[in-house]
Amino acid sequence: MKPVGMIGVVLVALVAAGLGWFGAMNFGGPSGQAAGGSESVGSATGDGPCAGGVAAAYWKAPMDPTYVRDVPGKSPMGMDMVPVCPGETSGEGSRIHVESALIQSSGVRTARVERRDLARKIRTVGRIDYDERRVTHVHMKIQGWIEKLYVDYEGQMVERGQPLLDVYSPELVSTQEELLLAQRYRKTTEKSSFADISEGGNALFRAARRRLELWDIPEAAIERLLTTGEVRKTLTLYAPARGVVTNLMAREGMEISPNMNLYTIADLSQVWLYADIYEYELPWIKVGQRGVVDLSYLPGKTFEGVVTYVYPFLDAKTRTVRARLELANPDLELKPEMFANVTIETDVRLQVLTVPEEAIIRSGRRSVAIISLPGGYFEPRDVVLGIDSGDGWLEILEGLEEGELVVTSGQFLIDSESKLQDAVQKFLRSKTAMKESVGEGMSMDRSDHDMTDGMLETSGGVADAEPPGDSPQVGQPMPAMPAADE
Numbered sequence: 012m013k014p015v016g017m018i019g020v021v022l023v024a025l026v027a028a029g030l031g032w033f034g035a036m037n038f039g040g041p042s043g044q045a046a047g048g049s050e051s052v053g054s055a056t057g058d059g060p061c062a063g064g065v066a067a068a069y070w071k072a073p074m075d076p077t078y079v080r081d082v083p084g085k086s087p088m089g090m091d092m093v094p095v096c097p098g099e100t101s102g103e104g105s106r107i108h109v110e111s112a113l114i115q116s117s118g119v120r121t122a123r124v125e126r127r128d129l130a131r132k133i134r135t136v137g138r139i140d141y142d143e144r145r146v147t148h149v150h151m152k153i154q155g156w157i158e159k160l161y162v163d164y165e166g167q168m169v170e171r172g173q174p175l176l177d178v179y180s181p182e183l184v185s186t187q188e189e190l191l192l193a194q195r196y197r198k199t200t201e202k203s204s205f206a207d208i209s210e211g212g213n214a215l216f217r218a219a220r221r222r223l224e225l226w227d228i229p230e231a232a233i234e235r236l237l238t239t240g241e242v243r244k245t246l247t248l249y250a251p252a253r254g255v256v257t258n259l260m261a262r263e264g265m266e267i268s269p270n271m272n273l274y275t276i277a278d279l280s281q282v283w284l285y286a287d288i289y290e291y292e293l294p295w296i297k298v299g300q301r302g303v304v305d306l307s308y309l310p311g312k313t314f315e316g317v318v319t320y321v322y323p324f325l326d327a328k329t330r331t332v333r334a335r336l337e338l339a340n341p342d343l344e345l346k347p348e349m350f351a352n353v354t355i356e357t358d359v360r361l362q363v364l365t366v367p368e369e370a371i372i373r374s375g376r377r378s379v380a381i382i383s384l385p386g387g388y389f390e391p392r393d394v395v396l397g398i399d400s401g402d403g404w405l406e407i408l409e410g411l412e413e414g415e416l417v418v419t420s421g422q423f424l425i426d427s428e429s430k431l432q433d434a435v436q437k438f439l440r441s442k443t444a445m446k447e448s449v450g451e452g453m454s455m456d457r458s459d460h461d462m463t464d465g466m467l468e469t470s471g472g473v474a475d476a477e478p479p480g481d482s483p484q485v486g487q488p489m490p491a492m493p494a495a496d497e
Contacts, residue, residue, distance in 0.1 A: 060094040067094035107389045114387065119421035121383045122367050124411045130359040131295050132401045137286040137304065137336070137353040139345050145278035147252045150269060152226045155180030157265050158245050162274070165259045169250045175274060176261055177245040183226070187242045190219040194237060254278040279347075282340045284316060286353045287331035295357040295398075296321055302336045302355045306345075314338050314345065318355065363397065364407045370417040371396065371405060380411060381418040389418065 059066035072078035072086030073093055083092050159177040162169055169175070193216040200212035223233055228246065236242070258275035267273065284304060288296055298321065304314040316336035325332055336353070338345055345351075371394065372379045382390040397406025411417070 061096035065096060067096060069095050071095055107391070109387055109389060114421075119383075120419050121416040122370060122419045124364060124366055124407065124413055124415045124417060126362045126413060127365050127404070128359055128361050129363050129365055129398060129400050129404060129406055131357045131398045133288065133292050133295060133355040133357065134401065135286050135288060135292075135353050135355070137284045137351045139338075139347055139349045139351060140283050140285060141257075141277045141279070141347050142281050142283050142337070145252075145254070145281065146257075147254065147276045147278075148272050149175065149248065149251065149274035149276065150272060151178060151248065151267050152269050153178075153180045153182050154266075154268050155183065155246075157261055157263050157267060160261060160263050162250075162256060163259070163263075165256050167256045169254065169256060169276060171250055171253045173250045175248045175250055177247050178267065179245045183228075183246050184242060184244060186219065186222055186226075187236055190216070190223065190233075190236065191240055191242070193219040248273075250274075250276060252276055252278060277347075279340055279343050279345075282338050282345050282347065284336040284338055284345075284351060284353065286334045286336060286355065287326075287329060288321075288334050289331055290325070293321075293332060296334055296355065297358070300355055300357060302353055304336070304338060304351045304353055306349060306351050309344065360398065360406070364411065364413060365404045366407055366411065366417050367419050368399070368403050368405050370419045382411075383416040383418055 061067055070080045070083050070092040072088070073090050074088055075086065078086055078092075079095075080092060083094070086092055155178040157176055158179050161174045161176060193212075197212040197216045200208050203209045220233060224230075226246075227248075229249065232243075232247075254276040255278075256274055257277045258272065260271060261267070261273040284302075286302070296318065298318055300318045302316045302318060304316060305312065316338040318334055319337050320335040322333045322335070334355070366380065370380055372381070378394050378396050379391050380394050382392055384390060392410050394410030395408040397408045399405055
């Protein structure tokens, strides 16, 4: 072998021996000693940094919670690593420990679980409409022509019995004449000794009079005709109800027939309001519940009504169900086709367990509340929710007890801390399993990316490792130098 090659082998052996000595002095040798020969904190001596002399579960960097070690030391930023005691570790679904300084700086607030009367308020939009039971259509039952209009425009208020129009009808005139003839014939036959003759006169009179009554000729007009014997050319049509004319089809000189709607009169002293209720709100709507209505053009004024009917079908376009409220409208301030804001008060649930709405974290599949415990500990807990009052309170059916403290602000900080601690525990468990699989003679470091530390923490240092290639092992004699003639 050439002298240059031999010198390289010697240098490699010296470097390996030096690295082994450095690792044993600074990272612990086979005896488990820490740097400087002192025993590592958290050993079985009972003088650990935690309460009661308990050993630390692990050590972490103050500014980087993901940097953890089995033994104390310096963080990558040069700061002393801090111990994490066994009681402060967390697994999934268990308690979480958060430093008090972090709690104060993040503004964590709590509220107490308490009992209160709770009712769900359904707020929706409604549309005012006519009360269908108070809408009247005016028709003539005979054919004729309009001679005069007394009510001649839409929106006019009319009273019951008020004249609407005069109609000329040849059929009406001939019927009046028939009634007068029947009246005279009855007078001449009523004293007849033959019962059939006298009864025939009475039947003819009753038939003629009945025809006028079926045409809605007022009783007063019929009596006047029989008293005076004067046949009138026109018939006056009177309003059958009080209200507002909402539709007018009659004009002077127009020919009319029995199938024509001359007037539509609506009584607006009471109106209906149709409120749109979404499907998920239907279980809370019942007949008899109180509703409060307000309109944008009447700020500060409200109207009260009662739910009188919930329709048994869904609107295909809006995907809502109509609930009907009846509202008194004496001053006619509620006008049909107006939109209004509606608040329906559902039945009150007495003394139910409640928490503020902001105390619940909803993930879509579950609802979670963070419970505040003494000593800076927190516990996430699944809860079952009841009704939502709509004003910031939720009913709790399962998961919480009266008097417990729930976190209302800063839950996501605690949730992230829980996930971090859970990740650290899984990381430590995986490292422990890896160490056991490799063997007790190999001490695995807590950082996968720090390969140098992993090399230096072997039980015998690099000197105990198998030398690469043909390099001699430390402690073995060097091979003899070849003779010059070789």
